[in-house]
Amino acid sequence: MKLSALHQSYLNRRRSPLDSSVDAPSKSFLAVFWLVLHCLCCLISLLLGFRFSRLVFFFLVSTPSSSNLYSPPFRPDLPPPRIDLTPSNATTAEVKTSSSRVVVGRHGILIRPWPHPDPVEVMKAHRIIERVQREQKAVFGAGGKGSRTVIAVTPTYVRTFQALHLNGVMHSLMLVPYDVVWIVVEAGGVSNETASIVAKSGVRVIHVGFDQRMPNTWEDRGKVEVLMRLRALRVVKEEKLDGVVMFADDSNMHSMEFFDEIQNVKWFGAVSVGILAHSGNAEEMVMSMDKRREMVDEVEERSSLPVQGPACNATDKLIGWHVFNTLPYAGKSAVYIDDVAAVLPQKLEWCGFVLNSRILWDEAESKPEWVKEFGLLNENEGVESPLSLLNDPSMVEPLGSCGRQVLLWWLRVEARADSKFPPGWVIDPPLEITVAAKRTPWPDVPPEPPTKKKDQMSLSQGNNNVVVIPKQQQQQQQQQQQRSSKVRKPKRRSKRNKHEAKPTDTTTQVSSSTKHHQERN
Amino acid sequence: MMNRSSLSTILLFLFFSASSAEHNARTERISGSAGDVLEDNPVGRLKVYVYELPSKYNKKLLQKDPRCLTHMFAAEIFMHRFLLSSPVRTRNPDEADWFYTPIYPTCDLTPTGLPLPFKSPRMMRSAIQLISSNWPYWNRTEGADHFFVVPHDFGACFHYQVEFNFDIKQEEKAIERGILPLLQRATLVQTFGQRNHVCLDQGSITIPPFAPPQKMQAHLIPPDIPRSIFVYFRGLFYDVNNDPEGGYYARGARAAVWENFKNNPLFDISTDHPTTYYEDMQRSIFCLCPLGWAPWSPRLVEAVVFGCIPVIIADDIVLPFADAIPWEEIGVFVAEKDVPKLDTILTSIPTEVILRKQRLLANPSMKQAMLFPQPAQPGDSFHQILNGLARKLPHDRSIYLREGEKVLNWTAGPVGDLKPW
Numbered sequence: 001m002k003l004s005a006l007h008q009s010y011l012n013r014r015r016s017p018l019d020s021s022v023d024a025p026s027k028s029f030l031a032v033f034w035l036v037l038h039c040l041c042c043l044i045s046l047l048l049g050f051r052f053s054r055l056v057f058f059f060l061v062s063t064p065s066s067s068n069l070y071s072p073p074f075r076p077d078l079p080p081p082r083i084d085l086t087p088s089n090a091t092t093a094e095v096k097t098s099s100s101r102v103v104v105g106r107h108g109i110l111i112r113p114w115p116h117p118d119p120v121e122v123m124k125a126h127r128i129i130e131r132v133q134r135e136q137k138a139v140f141g142a143g144g145k146g147s148r149t150v151i152a153v154t155p156t157y158v159r160t161f162q163a164l165h166l167n168g169v170m171h172s173l174m175l176v177p178y179d180v181v182w183i184v185v186e187a188g189g190v191s192n193e194t195a196s197i198v199a200k201s202g203v204r205v206i207h208v209g210f211d212q213r214m215p216n217t218w219e220d221r222g223k224v225e226v227l228m229r230l231r232a233l234r235v236v237k238e239e240k241l242d243g244v245v246m247f248a249d250d251s252n253m254h255s256m257e258f259f260d261e262i263q264n265v266k267w268f269g270a271v272s273v274g275i276l277a278h279s280g281n282a283e284e285m286v287m288s289m290d291k292r293r294e295m296v297d298e299v300e301e302r303s304s305l306p307v308q309g310p311a312c313n314a315t316d317k318l319i320g321w322h323v324f325n326t327l328p329y330a331g332k333s334a335v336y337i338d339d340v341a342a343v344l345p346q347k348l349e350w351c352g353f354v355l356n357s358r359i360l361w362d363e364a365e366s367k368p369e370w371v372k373e374f375g376l377l378n379e380n381e382g383v384e385s386p387l388s389l390l391n392d393p394s395m396v397e398p399l400g401s402c403g404r405q406v407l408l409w410w411l412r413v414e415a416r417a418d419s420k421f422p423p424g425w426v427i428d429p430p431l432e433i434t435v436a437a438k439r440t441p442w443p444d445v446p447p448e449p450p451t452k453k454k455d456q457m458s459l460s461q462g463n464n465n466v467v468v469i470p471k472q473q474q475q476q477q478q479q480q481q482q483r484s485s486k487v488r489k490p491k492r493r494s495k496r497n498k499h500e501a502k503p504t505d506t507t508t509q510v511s512s513s514t515k516h517h518q519e520r521n
Numbered sequence: 522m523m524n525r526s527s528l529s530t531i532l533l534f535l536f537f538s539a540s541s542a543e544h545n546a547r548t549e550r551i552s553g554s555a556g557d558v559l560e561d562n563p564v565g566r567l568k569v570y571v572y573e574l575p576s577k578y579n580k581k582l583l584q585k586d587p588r589c590l591t592h593m594f595a596a597e598i599f600m601h602r603f604l605l606s607s608p609v610r611t612r613n614p615d616e617a618d619w620f621y622t623p624i625y626p627t628c629d630l631t632p633t634g635l636p637l638p639f640k641s642p643r644m645m646r647s648a649i650q651l652i653s654s655n656w657p658y659w660n661r662t663e664g665a666d667h668f669f670v671v672p673h674d675f676g677a678c679f680h681y682q683v684e685f686n687f688d689i690k691q692e693e694k695a696i697e698r699g700i701l702p703l704l705q706r707a708t709l710v711q712t713f714g715q716r717n718h719v720c721l722d723q724g725s726i727t728i729p730p731f732a733p734p735q736k737m738q739a740h741l742i743p744p745d746i747p748r749s750i751f752v753y754f755r756g757l758f759y760d761v762n763n764d765p766e767g768g769y770y771a772r773g774a775r776a777a778v779w780e781n782f783k784n785n786p787l788f789d790i791s792t793d794h795p796t797t798y799y800e801d802m803q804r805s806i807f808c809l810c811p812l813g814w815a816p817w818s819p820r821l822v823e824a825v826v827f828g829c830i831p832v833i834i835a836d837d838i839v840l841p842f843a844d845a846i847p848w849e850e851i852g853v854f855v856a857e858k859d860v861p862k863l864d865t866i867l868t869s870i871p872t873e874v875i876l877r878k879q880r881l882l883a884n885p886s887m888k889q890a891m892l893f894p895q896p897a898q899p900g901d902s903f904h905q906i907l908n909g910l911a912r913k914l915p916h917d918r919s920i921y922l923r924e925g926e927k928v929l930n931w932t933a934g935p936v937g938d939l940k941p942w
Contacts, residue, residue, distance in 0.1 A: 106768040109776040112861035117785040124868035125751050125787050131872045132806055132879070133747040140745035 137177065147178040148263055149243030151236060151357055155228035156194060156250045157187035157214040160415035163197060163425055165250040170201045173248070176259045181206065181243065183235055185228040187214040196424055206235060217335055218412070222346055225249075226383055229350060237360040237374060245357050247350040247386075251411050258407035261399050262354045267368055268390060269397040272309030273352040274409040275324045277342045307406055308345065309352055310398035318398050323347055336417070343412040348385040351410060354399070355386065370395045558845040559886045560900055563907035564608045567914055570617035571604050572652050574624065578644065582628040589628035593819050595731040596712070596902070597625050597670040599893050603903045619708075619910055620658055620667040624648045627673045641673070642701055643942040649703050663928050665920035668708040668910060672730065702930055706920070708913070710906055714839030715816045721839060726909040728902060729841040732822045734894045740799035744828075751787040752867065753805035753829065754778070755798055756820070757813070758790075774834050775811050777860040785864060802827040806875070807853070807867055811835065822891045825851070828882045830875065832867070834860060842890060842905050844912070851881050 138147065152173055156166060173180050180203040186194050190209040198205045210228050215221055229247060236245060244262050248254065262269065311320040326333070326344050334341040359367060360374045370392035377383065387393045400407050422428070579601065583589055589598060601623040604610055611617050626641035653659040659667065700709075709725035758779035760770040767776045782788040790809070795801065802808055808824040812835035821840070824831040831852040833840070840848045848854075855866055881887065889900040897903045922928065 107773040107857075109767055109773040109780060110858065110861050111777065111780045115781045115784065115861075117787065118864065121864045121868045122787060125864070128868065128870075128872055128875060129749060129751060129806065132875065133749070135876055135879075136745060136747055140743075 149179040149181055149241070150176055150259055150262070151181045151183065151241055151243045151245045152248040153183050153185070153229055153232040153245060154248045154250050155185045155187065155210075155225045155232075158191050158193045159214075160419045160421045161413060162194070162250070163421075166194070166197050168253060169248050169250050170198065172254045172256075173203055174201055175256060178259065178263070179243070180204065181241055182248075183208065183232040185210050185232050187212055187224060187228060193424060206239075208232065208235060216337055216417070218333075218337065218343060219335075221337065226350070230377070230383065233360050233374065236357050237362065240361060241357050243357050244354055245360075246354045249349075249351050249410070251413060252351055252408055253411065254408045257405070258400075261405070261407055265354050265356060265397060265399060267356050267359060267371065267397070268386075268395065269354045269399045270310040270318075270321075270403070271352055271354065271399045271408065272307050272322070272403045272406045273349055274406040275306040275308055275345050275349075276409055276411040277306065277324070277329065277344055278411060278413060308349060308410070309400075309406075310396065310403040312398055312402040316398070316402045318394060318396055318402075321348060322403070337414045338417045345410055345412075346385070348387065349410055350386055351408060353386040353396075355389070359389070368395065558908065559842075559890050559905070561904075561908050561911075562899065563904055563911050566911040567609055567618045567907065568611040568616055569604055569607075569609050569619045569621055569907075569910075570611055570614040570658075571601075571621050571623060572656065574622065574648060574651065578624045578648055582625050586628065586630050588630055589625065591733060592630075593730045593732070594627040594672040594712075596672045596728060596893055597627065599731070599895065600670045600710070600903065600906070601625075602895075603897045607897070607903075607907075609907060614656065614658060617658075618666065618914055618916070620652075622648055622652060622667065622669055624669070626671065640942065643940055645669075645701055646703060647942040661922065662706070662916075662920045663922055664704070664707040666916055668710055668726075669704060670710045670728075671704075672710075672712045672728065705929065708910070710909075712817050712841070713815060714841070714843075715835075716837040716839055718837075724913065726906060727839050727841045727843060728906060729822045729891045730817060730819045731893055732819050732826070732891075734892045737799060737823065737826050737892075742800050742803050746804060748804055748806050750789045750801065750805035752782075752789065752807045752809060752832070752863075753801055754788070754790040754809035754811075755793055755795065755801075757792055760814075770814065771812050772836075772857060774857045774860055775813070777857075778809065778811060778834070778863065781861050782863065787864065799823070799827065802829050805829045807832050809834065810852075812838070817841075821852075825882060825891045826888045828879060830878050830882065832863075834863075841902075842909065845905060845908065846887065846890065851878055851887070853878075 150173075152169070154166075154169060156162060170182075173182055182198065182201065182203050183206045184194065184198055185208045187210050189211065190207055195207060198207060208231060210224075210231055212224055212227070214224060233245070235241075244265055246258075246262055258271065261271065305322070306324060307322055308324050309322050310318050311322050313319045324345055329342045329344055332341055333344045358365075359371050361367075362375060370390055372389055372391055374389065377389070383389075387396070390396070579598075583598065589595060601621075604621055604623075614620070624644065626644055629640060649659065649664070710728055711721075711725055712728055712730045713721060714727040715721055756775075757770070758775045759765070759767050764770040767773060770776070778788075778790065782790060789801070789805070802823060806829065808820060808827075808829035808831055810818055810820040810824060810831045810833050812818070816835040816838040817840075821831050821833070823829075832855060833848075833852050834855045834857060836857050840846070853867070853870065855863060859866060886900050889898065890902060890905050893902050
């Protein structure tokens with residue numbers, strides 16, 4: 001390659017056709033011939049332009065190119081069937097080469113007629129690139145560790161906010177770059193409502209029904225949720241699922257780094273959870289921020305940060321737990337599900353812990369001794385936090401740079417107890433609209449008497465919407481005096497509605513049967 | 522019965538161990554004889570005797586110009602050093618299977634660093650005269666059990682110095698003279714490989730060109746960086762110094778690549794010399810390895826080391842260690858006449874095939890076989906050369922000539938070669 005550069009310098013090659021090549025007798029003939037040809041070329045190039053001179057000869061003479069070296073004394077490269085490099089001439093020509101030997105000499109430069117990218121090829125190439133990158137990620141990604149399945153455990157039940165929460169968790173799980181097994185445990189048994197939401201996920205779902213219904217108070221609800229989670233862990237044990245178990249409560253929000261971080265867990269890990277103890281009352285929030293107290297304890301630390309998770313010392317060893325400071329909320333926290341007050345977490349929420357699914361398996365192969373046998377766990381003894389699965393809670397691995405990174409957020413938000421929503425969030429049958437006759441082109445029709453309809457909506461000026469849902473909707477258990485007093489307000493409003501609706505006026509209204517409405521409530 | 526059952530259990534065990542070794546998702550062992558051959562250990566299978574030549578043939582040349590150690594023909598020097606300390610070396614020439622002549626014919630550099638093989642024929646000739654007169658082993662077989670490392674462009678067809686203005690290319694000159702007559706019976710270890718070419722002796726061993734292993738190791742990037750370049754190439758398309766109109770250089774193939782794909786965003790091709798050349802290769806899926814003035818190029822070695830699938834555009838090329846490495850399964854071969862359709866060809870390769878090629882390339886023994894590390898490591902090019910020599914054993918009885926029988930013509934070749942060196 002570079003050899004020829006030096007060849008050039010050493011041999012002082014010229015591009016002249018005056019070739020004093022091989023044989024002496026033919027030398028003079030060659031010289032004369034070339035001289036004549038060269039003069040002719042010069043003349044023609046004066047007329048037509050430099051390059052075209054040789055091409056003219058090519059078209060005129062049009063001998064087949066024989067660039068076979070071994071036929072001296074002719075130079076092997078004239079006439080060359082080369083293609084012009086200028087864009088004006090884009091014909092292609094093939095050089096004749098013998099089938100088994102590649103010959104030395106000048107070859108044509110092959111250019112296709114439209115040397116520009118073909119969009120179909122470009123798309124194919126991009127798909128190839130994407131596939132290769134996916135493979136790279138699968139093999140080398142996440143620190144080169146290879147990926148473990150993420151087993152997500154979600155306790156849920158049907159209520160208004162279920163669609164909101166469950167869609168959020170589902171979208172997070174759909175984005176996880178690893179294999180996901182989603183165990184959804186539903187209080188009150190398997191329902192179509194939940195099934196229709198989780199079916200859209202595209203991940204493997206194990207939908208398990210739980211026979212109890214979800215209670216109304218936060219405390220009881222927490223207990224039932226624990227039982228539901230244990231039920232899910234039993235599924236993991238029975239099906240011998242292999243991977244990392246994490247607890248994705250349906251109202252929580254997870255960051256993508258969380259899933260990357262939990263791949264590193266060996267047996268039992270803990271992450272920091274951001275606690276969003278939302279209270280409906282803005283004043284409350286301000287007050288709790290003011291009351292800051294730091295009590296440094298050997299074993300426990302209560303900080304004012306809304307974080308729950310492992311606490312480490314300077315050498316990154318686990319020494320205790322950060323627990324959410326509930327003192328500012330003492331006495332003012334929500335008791336019932338739809339209380340307008342701060343919803344407080346447990347001391348140690350389940351969602352902050354992840355475990356290797358092999359802990360739950362039966363055979364004790366390579367299971368550490370500080371793990372209790374899951375099969376022998378007695379649920380009735382009150383399992384509060386996942387630490388009860390362990391004999392020695394100090395062996396928990398702190399993840400997320402020793403709890404410094406908050407990788408997920410805990411939140412509990414529920415709708416009012418009386419809130420109802422259309423099943424599957426599909427409004428069916430469609431609304432009926434009555435338009436006063438004066439505004440319509442068709443002949444006068446007396447206003448229709450109020451009829452009993454399944455689905456009704458009342459729209460009136462300036463009042464809140466009250467949605468009435470048909471009977472088949474499952475509901476939370478019904479209430480007490482407190483509930484009914486709240487309900488009375490819309491009743492009164494609807495009475496006003498009825499009163500106003502009676503005269504046929506020109507405003508459009510949705511027909512309603514307020515009497516029926518009251519019955520419903 | 523006992524023997525058969527024990528044999529079957531041994532076979533079963535071997536099968537299971539082999540299959541379990543293949544279950545690694547990252548790399549793929551080339552199944553069958555080819556892959557295993559890469560990991561053969563030549564020690565014990567052959568013996569090599571190294572002639573003691575005066576230092577004017579080797580050490581003095583190197584002292585004169587230490588740049589010989591880093592250019593792409595440095596394999597000859599490193600081969601010598603490797604053999605001196607290798608366990609296959611024997612000091613008893615009577616038990617040797619192969620004889621090695623430590624001569625550095627390409628270590629004659631211009632001020633700019635390019636080698637001049639002009640004096641090489643004479644150097645070779647004088648060395649052979651020396652060994653044939655001082656030791657009886659050359660005359661015994663007329664060189665049939667000797668091997669020479671000639672990593673130059675056209676191997677042993679050293680072209681000779683010309684004094685007139687010629688317009689014929691160096692290759693044509695080299696072809697005209699053919700392989701040095703004295704080396705007709707010897708085995709040549711060379712980088713050149715073009716099938717049916719005069720300069721490629723049938724029995725020669727093709728080796729990769731020398732690429733500095735430390736330099737390549739220093740530019741490795743983490744393997745999880747996504748490969749985002751589809752086709753990559755850096756180098757000349759037109760050799761304006763020697764072939765300004767095009768058509769000679771690379772038989773027009775490189776120029777065709779440029780003209781057809783310079784507007785194509787999938788093809789990252791240019792004549793730049795970026796400092797991130799090695800890193801860019803690791804971010805590419807395909808790396809073009811077209812022929813230049815000679816069919817081989819160091820790009821092949823670099824592509825294999827960096828896991829980029831080599832797209833070989835060189836008709837009738839013989840690739841290094843072709844009997845040990847299944848190049849069709851690793852690289853893509855494109856005929857020179859198909860260069861205008863290169864994008865169609867590359868995008869129509871099924872993704873499964875591409876992924877498999879990448880897995881084969883990820884195999885560390887493949888990368889090791891292309892390198893000349895200092896000091897030598899198991900499975901590297903030195904060992905592959907010795908494996909190749911060992912595969913040619915045992916020598917056929919007919920190479921041993923009878924007393925007084927002569928086959929080689931010592932006076933053949935151009936007049937300039939016969940001058941003493």
